[in-house]
Amino acid sequence: MTSKKATPALKKRVTGKALVQKAKNTVQMPPEFTMKQVKEIVSLIKDAGTFTTFGYKTDEFEIEISVGAPTPTAVPAPYVAPQVATTTITAAPVNPALAPALSISASERLITSPMIGTFFRRPSPGSPPFVELGDVVTSKTDVCIVEVMKLLNTIPAECNGRITKILVEDGASISAGQALMVVDVS
Incomplete structure (x- = not known):
């Protein structure tokens, strides 16, 4: 043949x-x-x-x-959140069925997820968490990572204050708008 x-x-x-x-x-x-x-x-x-x-x-x-998504880079770029007036932040998650009702005082602000993904408190598995309860943060302090399709997006506190509650467990799936942490700004 x-x-x-x-x-x-x-x-x-x-x-x-x-x-x-x-x-x-x-x-x-x-x-x-x-x-x-x-x-x-x-x-x-x-x-x-x-x-x-x-x-x-x-x-x-x-x-x-x-197409229509941010360009991935070798080193994850810090997430730059849109500026929001502090008087207009609401405590309601996007889907109330996903999270129980959360009441916060006038001196507290929520850190919410800007996207759906997986919540991580640490930059890597062996590292200490970005923040702990009682830690003082500034608006530029990274408080967690949200992983979306293998891209790691750092989430800043967006306000100055002290972390009073961490509402999500490390490694949990989260939705856009879901409350992640509570910051006392007083």
Whole structure:
């Protein structure tokens, strides 16, 4: 039985699949993505509506495309929360069924999650927590991490004061708007 060699024309027609040459029992990978293919993938992600990220990885090549999401970096960037007037902060979580009603005094503020994800009190498993009960924090003090799709987002206190309650257990799943901690600002 004879085997045919792949011609350049055949190689061009084979995209997205490996070309197997039986005679040598080797696999030749298709060429890397072209800019046109990347643009088509971005267009498909935008049109799908529910997907915001596409990833493809081999031993030699890796690509991740995010549409409408922050660009991931090698070192997680600190989360910069929108500035909110302290007089308009409410204690109600987005979904009341997820958390019991929480009453806070006029001198207390809630630290809430800006996104859905997993709550972590520590920067790494062996490290001490960012904050403990009674710790004094400033508006720029990181108090926890929310992990979303393997991206770690640090959450700042957003106000000056003392941590009086930690409402979520380490490693728990949380929703956007869920109360995480209470800060006494008096």
